[in-house]
Amino acid sequence: xxxxxxxxxxxxxxxxxxxxxxxxxxxxxxxxxxxxxxxxxxxxxxxxxxxxxxxxxxxxxxxxxxxxxxxxxxxxxxxxxxxxxxxxxxxxxxxxxxxxxxxxxxxxxxxxxxxxxxxxxxxxxxxxxxxxxxxxxxxxxxxxxxxxxxxxxxxxxxxxxxxxxxxxxxxxxxxxxxxxxxxxxxxxxxxxxxxxxxxxxxxxxxxx
Amino acid sequence: xxxxxxxxxxxxxxxxxxxxxxxxxxxxxxxxxxxxxxxxxxxxxxxxxxxxxxxxxxxxxxxxxxxxxxxxxxxxxxxxxxxxxxxxxxxxxxxxxxxxxxxxxxxxxxxxxxxxxxxxxxxxxxxxxxxxxxxxxxxxxxxxxxxxxxxxxxxxxxxxxxxxxxxxxxxxxxxxxxxxxxxxxxxxxxxxxxxxxxxxxxxxxxxx
Amino acid sequence: xxxxxxxxxxxxxxxxxxxxxxxxxxxxxxxxxxxxxxxxxxxxxxxxxxxxxxxxxxxxxxxxxxxxxxxxxxxxxxxxxxxxxxxxxxxxxxxxxxxxxxxxxxxxxxxxxxxxxxxxxxxxxxxxxxxxxxxxxxxxxxxxxxxxxxxxxxxxxxxxxxxxxxxxxxxxxxxxxxxxxxxxxxxxxxxxxxxxxxxxxxxxxxxx
Amino acid sequence: xxxxxxxxxxxxxxxxxxxxxxxxxxxxxxxxxxxxxxxxxxxxxxxxxxxxxxxxxxxxxxxxxxxxxxxxxxxxxxxxxxxxxxxxxxxxxxxxxxxxxxxxxxxxxxxxxxxxxxxxxxxxxxxxxxxxxxxxxxxxxxxxxxxxxxxxxxxxxxxxxxxxxxxxxxxxxxxxxxxxxxxxxxxxxxxxxxxxxxxxxxxxxxxx
DNA sequence: CATGAATGAGGTTTCATTCAT
DNA sequence: AATGAATGAAACCTCATTCAT
Numbered sequence: 005x006x007x008x009x010x011x012x013x014x015x016x017x018x019x020x021x022x023x024x025x026x027x028x029x030x031x032x033x034x035x036x037x038x039x040x041x042x043x044x045x046x047x048x049x050x051x052x053x054x055x056x057x058x059x060x061x062x063x064x065x066x067x068x069x070x071x072x073x074x075x076x077x078x079x080x081x082x083x084x085x086x087x088x089x090x091x092x093x094x095x096x097x098x099x100x101x102x103x104x105x106x107x108x109x110x111x112x113x114x115x116x117x118x119x120x121x122x123x124x125x126x127x128x129x130x131x132x133x134x135x136x137x138x139x140x141x142x143x144x145x146x147x148x149x150x151x152x153x154x155x156x157x158x159x160x161x162x163x164x165x166x167x168x169x170x171x172x173x174x175x176x177x178x179x180x181x182x183x184x185x186x187x188x189x190x191x192x193x194x195x196x197x198x199x200x201x202x203x204x205x206x207x208x209x210x211x212x
Numbered sequence: 213x214x215x216x217x218x219x220x221x222x223x224x225x226x227x228x229x230x231x232x233x234x235x236x237x238x239x240x241x242x243x244x245x246x247x248x249x250x251x252x253x254x255x256x257x258x259x260x261x262x263x264x265x266x267x268x269x270x271x272x273x274x275x276x277x278x279x280x281x282x283x284x285x286x287x288x289x290x291x292x293x294x295x296x297x298x299x300x301x302x303x304x305x306x307x308x309x310x311x312x313x314x315x316x317x318x319x320x321x322x323x324x325x326x327x328x329x330x331x332x333x334x335x336x337x338x339x340x341x342x343x344x345x346x347x348x349x350x351x352x353x354x355x356x357x358x359x360x361x362x363x364x365x366x367x368x369x370x371x372x373x374x375x376x377x378x379x380x381x382x383x384x385x386x387x388x389x390x391x392x393x394x395x396x397x398x399x400x401x402x403x404x405x406x407x408x409x410x411x412x413x414x415x416x417x418x419x420x
Numbered sequence: 421x422x423x424x425x426x427x428x429x430x431x432x433x434x435x436x437x438x439x440x441x442x443x444x445x446x447x448x449x450x451x452x453x454x455x456x457x458x459x460x461x462x463x464x465x466x467x468x469x470x471x472x473x474x475x476x477x478x479x480x481x482x483x484x485x486x487x488x489x490x491x492x493x494x495x496x497x498x499x500x501x502x503x504x505x506x507x508x509x510x511x512x513x514x515x516x517x518x519x520x521x522x523x524x525x526x527x528x529x530x531x532x533x534x535x536x537x538x539x540x541x542x543x544x545x546x547x548x549x550x551x552x553x554x555x556x557x558x559x560x561x562x563x564x565x566x567x568x569x570x571x572x573x574x575x576x577x578x579x580x581x582x583x584x585x586x587x588x589x590x591x592x593x594x595x596x597x598x599x600x601x602x603x604x605x606x607x608x609x610x611x612x613x614x615x616x617x618x619x620x621x622x623x624x625x626x627x628x
Numbered sequence: 629x630x631x632x633x634x635x636x637x638x639x640x641x642x643x644x645x646x647x648x649x650x651x652x653x654x655x656x657x658x659x660x661x662x663x664x665x666x667x668x669x670x671x672x673x674x675x676x677x678x679x680x681x682x683x684x685x686x687x688x689x690x691x692x693x694x695x696x697x698x699x700x701x702x703x704x705x706x707x708x709x710x711x712x713x714x715x716x717x718x719x720x721x722x723x724x725x726x727x728x729x730x731x732x733x734x735x736x737x738x739x740x741x742x743x744x745x746x747x748x749x750x751x752x753x754x755x756x757x758x759x760x761x762x763x764x765x766x767x768x769x770x771x772x773x774x775x776x777x778x779x780x781x782x783x784x785x786x787x788x789x790x791x792x793x794x795x796x797x798x799x800x801x802x803x804x805x806x807x808x809x810x811x812x813x814x815x816x817x818x819x820x821x822x823x824x825x826x827x828x829x830x831x832x833x834x835x836x
Numbered sequence: 837c838a839t840g841a842a843t844g845a846g847g848t849t850t851c852a853t854t855c856a857t
Numbered sequence: 858a859a860t861g862a863a864t865g866a867a868a869c870c871t872c873a874t875t876c877a878t
Contacts, residue, residue: 851867
């Protein structure tokens with residue numbers, strides 16, 4: 005029945021690009037972009053060197069595609085969320101932050117963030133892309149919520165922009181812990197538990 | 213008589229290694245480790261290609277030296293600090309955090325952190341080194357202070373390890389904002405101001 | 421009913437080889453043999469990459485076939501011509517030369533000559549083939565006529581071999597002008613007019 | 629004394645570019661541009677693969693340099709020649725034509741012409757360069773002389789442009805015979821003898 | 837017959853490192 | 858100590874050719 009998965013090296017065009025990107029991300033995250041050879045990517049995707057070039061023009065195209073896919077997903081998720089619902093903002097902030105925390109655990113976001121950081125020098129477009137489509141969307145979202153909380157007296161008067169960054173810091177910390185330190189054998193971080201603690205800490209810090 | 217100023221920067225062998233490392237860090241931070249050519253480093257340090265090899269065995273040795281120097285400074289600073297002084301810990305935490313904030317502004321720590329992150333795949337020893345000598349020193353230091361605060365009732369009961377990480381997150385955030393986003397033209401972050409805000413927010417969050 | 425025009429250029433297997441060769445010559449002449457990709461040839465012939473290999477074993481086979489076809493036509497034309505008719509040879513020379521001139525205008529001979537020249541290093545067989553079947557047929561033909569003219573006193577005593585080459589030079593010049601310089605935008609040469617002038621010049625030069 | 633020529637692989641910077649170009653031309657002429665591997669060029673120049681790139685940025689740069697050098701020499705030679713001396717032009721034409729003939733024998737012009745023709749598709753700039761700096765200089769020179777001869781009655785009324793091309797044809801013929809057919813084992817052409825014959829034939833053809 | 841995905845040899849180019857001077 | 862010419866391994870990418878469908 006599943007004999008198709010046994011077949012060695014034939015026709016499965018539709019799945020190829022995603023398979024290649026997964027292989028590429030595995031390796032980029034593991035050894036870095038430039039230490040990864042195209043042939044390694046191909047091999048890990050179960051293809052020959054040349055085949056990768058049937059789907060991506062360039063080694064750089066792999067990187068770009070990884071980041072663009074991530075951004076696309078990011079937006080898809082965040083899009084619905086804006087949450088202009090009236091009432092206290094704390095639960096909204098909590099929920100949004102939990103969502104990010106979940107994405108850190110359930111997706112490869114930590115590795116992708118590491119990759120974007122790592123390549124920001126050689127490939128500034130990527131960092132720019134991520135900034136424009138993810139960071140400059142997420143931070144203002146939190147800023148807006150906090151501002152509202154301050155306005156309604158739910159929070160003490162704080163600088164929303166800085167507060168949003170304090171919140172974000174926890175997630176950056178989590179992402180890098182996972183993608184940088186865990187792979188080299190340092191103790192794992194329980195991201196959901198830390199996230200809960202972090203959210204609570206920040207919200208308590210906002211109490212009037 | 214003014215020969216020392218005439219010969220300008222020609223013969224001061226003792227300063228060479230540091231000059232080379234500065235040049236290397238400039239370039240590594242700007243374009244990434246592997247996109248930086250040894251010749252560029254040499255040129256920027258005012259030397260010929262071959263001369264760099266008189267001081268460093270390897271391209272990797274440059275990276276290692278940069279990180280090791282940073283760690284050495286880190287330790288030198290932090291070492292004296294342990295601060296087992298009795299009394300409330302909040303001021304101690306504040307001071308320690310301000311110190312880190314200052315280092316982020318006054319040294320090239322942001323770039324070095326980016327570099328360590330970027331190369332953690334290809335050069336795990338570096339990340340390990342930094343972890344062992346900086347992170348696994350600094351985090352426990354904060355954890356200890358927080359634990360004491362909890363014990364004395366100065367703080368509400370929190371998980372010190374997580375709290376220390378929330379604090380650290382702000383600094384990671386600052387470092388990466390500076391080293392990743394500012395170089396690509398995104399708005400600058402006022403690190404000291406953010407640090408003050410961040411410290412206050414966390415400490416308020418710890419209030420019993 | 422109009423199915424033959426509807427299906428346009430789809431199924432006419434018999435014509436395929438010629439279509440492929442035309443496509444190949446177009447491209448070889450335009451960008452050179454090695455810069456031409458088999459896929460381009462296929463595309464231009466309205467076929468898939470693999471289909472070309474149903475008709476030709478090799479990329480080189482395309483080249484060979486082009487040259488062999490040309491030679492075959494050359495011979496077919498020249499064959500009948502030998503013209504051992506008695507009487508003055510000038511008109512015979514004129515007619516033969518005009519014939520070549522016509523072939524330069526009406527066939528793709530200029531491009532094929534360029535191709536043979538271009539590939540004479542990598543594919544000496546082709547140049548050899550062309551030499552043996554075209555050049556070493558045509559030159560002796562002119563030499564014979566000139567020799568006869570000299571023998572009968574119609575021409576002054578000249579070296580027939582050299583004279584034939586002077587005549588041939590005009591045609592080589594025409595062919596290369598057309599295939600090398602006109603495609604890069606240099607002024608066109610009126611080959612028939614030049615041929616007339618050239619023939620006259622040479623024949624006048626032969627006057628006793 | 630000449631021990632320096634025995635030395636294997638050391639410092640001879642000044643001569644290198646010329647050595648490399650000679651090696652390149654040897655191989656380009658022998659096997660064609662694209663069939664020549666950079667490593668072959670290097671090896672023949674007595675260098676390693678990488679060393680060639682210390683002197684030329686590109687494989688194409690070799691080609692360009694060869695053609696540009698040729699053009700420079702061409703111009704240097706022709707420059708002085710303009711020959712506006714009064715009196716019969718036939719001796720001037722003869723001398724100029726002999727000069728070209730000599731260059732065909734004494735320099736590598738035949739091979740370079742073959743190369744330009746061969747690469748005119750892939751590297752039209754080269755053909756253009758040669759056209760603009762050599763052909764469109766030489767042809768008008770002959771045209772002018774012939775026009776003068778016609779004006780003075782030294783020649784019969786002819787079309788100078790065509791006549792110049794008839795003259796040029798002999799040299800193109802010689803060049804290609806030498807570079808295309810002789811290398812594949814066809815009988816050698818005595819270029820000086822043919823040139824004399826050709827010049828005489830053309831001049832006789834111009835007699836009033 | 838026809839397709840076009842897949843292969844992999846082969847070539848260009850880069851650059852860390854060496855070493856004669 | 859310093860130089861910079863030279864080396865050659867390594868990696869990207871192309872494309873002729875094959876072959877399952």
